[in-house]
Amino acid sequence: MKTISINLPDFIDLNEKEIKLLIATKLYEEAKLSLGEAAQLAELSERAFIEILGRFDISIFNYNAEELRNDVKNA
Structure with missing residues (x-):
């Protein structure tokens, strides 16, 4: 895994876990991570990640x- 460092303004009141969750959900939404990969990044089980x-x-x-369309056609 890559390690990155981000400087956030002091008024952003998020802890590391919350930031990981936000990044994981966005990367999943954009199909850059699978469900399992995103859940792992967020340090959650797949079930918990799905709920979030x-x-x-x-x-x-x-x-x-x-x-x-292809799935519907093949069904």
């Missing part, structure tokens, strides 16, 4: 329109 995705209104189904 729901709170952020992020679908666990990362299909683009073309993939969805």
Whole structure:
């Protein structure tokens, strides 16, 4: 894994775990990490990560329109 250092303004009141969660959810949403990878980055079980995705209104189904059409056609 890569290690990065980020300087945040003092008024941002987030701890390291919260920042990891925000990064993991965004990377998952953009399909840059799988569900398992994102959960690992957030230091959560996959089930707990899925529940948090729901709170952020992020679908666990990362299909683009073309993939969805193909799945429907093949069903």
